[in-house]
Amino acid sequence: MSWAIIQQSLPMFGKGFVLTLWLSFVGIIGSIIVGLICSLFQYFKVPILHQIASVYVEISRNTPLLIQLFFLYYAFPVIGIKFGAELCGIIGLIFLGGSYMAEGFTGGFNGVSKGQVESGKAIGLSRWQLAKYVVFPQGFSLSVPAMAANIIFLIKETSIFTVIAIPELTNTALDLIGMYYRSNEYLLVLVIGYAIILVPLSIVLTLLEKRVRYGAFGN
Amino acid sequence: MAHSGISVLLEGTNFMRLLGGLWVTVKIAAVALIAGIILGIALGVLRTFKNRPLRIVLRLYLEFFRVVPTVVLLFLFYYILPKQMNFNLPADQLATLVFALWVGAEMSDIVRGALISVPKHQIESGKAIGLSRFQLYWYVLIPQSINLEIPATINLATRVIKTTSILLLISVMDVINIGQQIIEANNHTYPTGVFWVYGLIFLFYFLIDYPLSWWAKRLEKKRLERENG
Amino acid sequence: MAEKVLQVEHLEKSYQKKHVLHDINFSVAQGEVVTLLGPSGSGKSTLIRCLNGLEIYQKGTITFEGQKIIPTEKNWQQIRQKIGMVFQSYDLFPNLTVMDNILLGPTKVQKKDKVTARSEALSLLKSVELDDYANAYPRELSGGQKQRVAIVRALALHPDFMLFDEVTASLDPEMVRGVLTIIENLANRDNMTMIVVTHEMNFAKQIADRVLFLQDGRILEQTPSEQFFTAPQTDRAKAFLDSMDF
Numbered sequence: 001m002s003w004a005i006i007q008q009s010l011p012m013f014g015k016g017f018v019l020t021l022w023l024s025f026v027g028i029i030g031s032i033i034v035g036l037i038c039s040l041f042q043y044f045k046v047p048i049l050h051q052i053a054s055v056y057v058e059i060s061r062n063t064p065l066l067i068q069l070f071f072l073y074y075a076f077p078v079i080g081i082k083f084g085a086e087l088c089g090i091i092g093l094i095f096l097g098g099s100y101m102a103e104g105f106t107g108g109f110n111g112v113s114k115g116q117v118e119s120g121k122a123i124g125l126s127r128w129q130l131a132k133y134v135v136f137p138q139g140f141s142l143s144v145p146a147m148a149a150n151i152i153f154l155i156k157e158t159s160i161f162t163v164i165a166i167p168e169l170t171n172t173a174l175d176l177i178g179m180y181y182r183s184n185e186y187l188l189v190l191v192i193g194y195a196i197i198l199v200p201l202s203i204v205l206t207l208l209e210k211r212v213r214y215g216a217f218g219n
Numbered sequence: 220m221a222h223s224g225i226s227v228l229l230e231g232t233n234f235m236r237l238l239g240g241l242w243v244t245v246k247i248a249a250v251a252l253i254a255g256i257i258l259g260i261a262l263g264v265l266r267t268f269k270n271r272p273l274r275i276v277l278r279l280y281l282e283f284f285r286v287v288p289t290v291v292l293l294f295l296f297y298y299i300l301p302k303q304m305n306f307n308l309p310a311d312q313l314a315t316l317v318f319a320l321w322v323g324a325e326m327s328d329i330v331r332g333a334l335i336s337v338p339k340h341q342i343e344s345g346k347a348i349g350l351s352r353f354q355l356y357w358y359v360l361i362p363q364s365i366n367l368e369i370p371a372t373i374n375l376a377t378r379v380i381k382t383t384s385i386l387l388l389i390s391v392m393d394v395i396n397i398g399q400q401i402i403e404a405n406n407h408t409y410p411t412g413v414f415w416v417y418g419l420i421f422l423f424y425f426l427i428d429y430p431l432s433w434w435a436k437r438l439e440k441k442r443l444e445r446e447n448g
Numbered sequence: 449m450a451e452k453v454l455q456v457e458h459l460e461k462s463y464q465k466k467h468v469l470h471d472i473n474f475s476v477a478q479g480e481v482v483t484l485l486g487p488s489g490s491g492k493s494t495l496i497r498c499l500n501g502l503e504i505y506q507k508g509t510i511t512f513e514g515q516k517i518i519p520t521e522k523n524w525q526q527i528r529q530k531i532g533m534v535f536q537s538y539d540l541f542p543n544l545t546v547m548d549n550i551l552l553g554p555t556k557v558q559k560k561d562k563v564t565a566r567s568e569a570l571s572l573l574k575s576v577e578l579d580d581y582a583n584a585y586p587r588e589l590s591g592g593q594k595q596r597v598a599i600v601r602a603l604a605l606h607p608d609f610m611l612f613d614e615v616t617a618s619l620d621p622e623m624v625r626g627v628l629t630i631i632e633n634l635a636n637r638d639n640m641t642m643i644v645v646t647h648e649m650n651f652a653k654q655i656a657d658r659v660l661f662l663q664d665g666r667i668l669e670q671t672p673s674e675q676f677f678t679a680p681q682t683d684r685a686k687a688f689l690d691s692m693d694f
Binding site for chain 2: 062063070075152173177190202
C-alpha cells in the first residue's frame with residue numbers, strides 16, 4: 001500500500017467526490033419535488049393525474065437505474081433527443097428517486113391514524129382542511145425515516161453513473177485502476193470517499209428521525 | 220424507421236440470446252438470494268443474542284455493506300480476491316458471492332427487526348413453560364416473526380434483481396451485456412435497434428419485478444388489516 | 449312534549465356481507481339524554497357513528513332538526529358543526545397546542561373571529577379547570593385531561609347535539625370521575641341533548657332519561673332509565689345487567 005500513490009490521486013478523487021455530491025444533491029432535491037407532487041396527486045385523487053402518477057411510480061420503481069440511464073443516453077438520441085452524460089444522470093436519478101420519495105410521502109400520509117382523521121371530520125373540517133391541519137403535518141413527520149433511507153439510497157446509486165462515463169467517485173477509481181493497476185490504493189480511497197459522505201449523513205439523519213418522532217407524538 | 224428497428228429482435232437468434240442472458244441474470248439473483256437469506260436468518264438471530272462483541276462485529280458487517288455502493292462492493296471483490304487471497308472465481312460466481320453476502324447483511328437486519336418486535340410476553344410465556352433458548356427461537360420467535368419479514372424480503376428480492384444490472388461491469392454475460400452486443404452488431408442494419416433492445420430489457424425487468432412488489436404490497440396490506448381489526 | 453331533535457327510521461348497516469345493524473328505529477327529544485347500552489359487539493359504536501356520517505348506512509333515514517339528512521360527505525361536514533362527537537381515543541392533534549386544537553373548528557370551519565373564539569375557548573377550559581394548559585401540547589397532558597380537552601373542542605362549535613362514544617373506557621379509574629362530571633353538568637345544567645355509549649352503569653343510571661338496549665345490532669328495548677335499571681322489560685337486558693353486577 002503506497003501512500004504516495006494515494007496522495008497523487010487525491011486531486012482527481014477530489015473532483016469525483018465533488019461531482020458525486022453535486023449530482024446527488026440535485027437528484028435528491030428533484031426527487032423530493034417530483035415525489036411530493038405525485039403523492040399530492042394521489043392523496044387528492046386528482047383525475048387522470050393521479051393515475052399517471054401511479055403508473056410512473058410502478059414503472060420507475062421496478063426497473064434498474066442502469067437501464068433507465070442507457071435508455072436516456074443511448075436510445076433517446078435515436079429519436080432525436082440528445083442529453084449530455086451528466087444531464088442523463090440527473091434526469092435518471094430524479095426519475096428513479098421521484099417514485100421512491102412519492103412512496104415515502106404517501107406512506108406517511110396513510111400512516112396518520114384513523115382516530116386523528118375522524119376527530120378532524122367530527123369538528124367539521126373539509127377534506128382540504130383535514131389535509132392542511134391534520135394529515136400533512138403528521139404525515140410529513142411519519143415519512144422522515146423513509147426519506148432518510150431514500151437519500152442515502154440515491155447517493156449510493158450515483159455510483160451507477162460510471163456506466164455512462166460520468167466522472168464521479170466510482171468512475172474516477174475505476175479509471176485510475178484501469179490506467180495504473182493500483183487497485184488496493186484506489187479502492188481504499190473510494191470506500192473512504194463514500195464513508196465520508198454516508199457515515200456522518202446517516203448519523204445526522206438518525207438523530208433527525210428521533211427528534212421528529214419525539215416532537216410529533218411525545219411518547 | 221421504427222418498424223425496422225424492432226426487427227432486430229426477430230433477427231436470427233437475437234431474442235433467444237437475450238433470453239439466455241436473462242436466465243443468467245435470474246440465476247445469479249436466485250442463488251444469491253437463497254444463500255443470502257439463509258445467511259441472513261442465521262446472522263439476524265445471532266444479532267439478537269446478548270453477546271455484545273458479537274453484536275458489534277455483526278453490526279459493522281451490516282453497516283459496511285450498507286455504506287458501500289454495490290458497484291464498489293463488486294469491484295472490491297473483483298480486484299482483491301484474486302490478488303490478496305489468490306482466489307480466482309469466474310465473474311458470475313464472484314457476482315453471486317458478493318450479492319449473497321450483501322443479501323445476508325440486509326436480511327440480518329430484516330430478521331433482527333422482526334424478532335425484536337415479537338411481544339415480550341410471548342418470550343416470557345415461553346420461558347415460563349421451561350423452553351430452552353433454542354426452543355424459544357424455534358417454536359416461538361421465528362414463527363411469529365415470519366409474517367413481518369416476508370414483505371421486506373420480497374422487496375429485497377426486487378432490489379437484488381434490479382442490481383444485477385451492474386454485472387455487465389465485470390463482463391458477466393447477463394441480459395444487458397448481450398443486449399449491448401446485439402446493438403453493436405446490428406448498428407448498421409438497424410440503427411434504431413438500440414431503442415427496441417433496451418426497451419425489451421426494460422420490459423423484462425419490469426415484468427419480473429412488478430408482480431413481486433405487488434405481492435409484497437398486498438401481503439403488507441393484509442397484515443395491517445389484520446392488526447387493526 | 450319536547451320536540452324531536454333526532455329521528456332514526458329503519459336504519460340498516462352491513463359491513464362486508466355481515467349485517468351489523470337491523471331495522472333501528474328511535475328518536476331523541478330536545479334536552480333528552482339517551483344512553484346506548486349492550487354487550488360488546490352489539491353495534492352501539494357503529495350506530496352512534498352512523499349519526500354523524502363516520503359510518504355509511506345502506507338503508508334508512510335520519511332526520512335532524514326537522515330535516516331529512518342526505519348522506520353525502522359535504523352535507524355531513526355541515527351537520528357535524530351541529531352534532532358534536534367525542535371518542536374513546538380522544539385523539540387531540542399532537543402538532544397543535546390545546547388552544548389551537550380547540551380554535552380549529554370555530555375559526556376555520558365556522559369562520560368566527562379569533563378574539564371571540566379565543567375568549568369562549570378560555571371560558572370553556574376554565575369550566576373544566578384546564579385554563580392553565582391552554583398553551584400546552586397534548587403530550588404534556590394526562591389521559592383524563594386530554595379527554596376533557598376533547599370534550600371542550602367539540603363544545604367549542606356550539607353543537608345542538610352531542611355524541612359520546614365510550615369516552616371513559618381508555619382512562620385510568622381516578623380520571624373517570626372528572627370526565628363524567630363534565631358530561632353530567634352538560635346534561636343537567638346546560639340541558640344538552642345527547643346520546644351516550646358507556647359501560648359505566650352507575651353513571652348511565654344517573655344521567656340517562658332513557659335507555660336503548662342493543663344486542664346483535666337490534667334495539668331490544670327502549671325504556672325510561674329508572675325502570676330499565678330496576679325492572680327491564682326483556683330477559684336479555686336482565687341478563688346483561690346481572691353480568692355487569694347491577
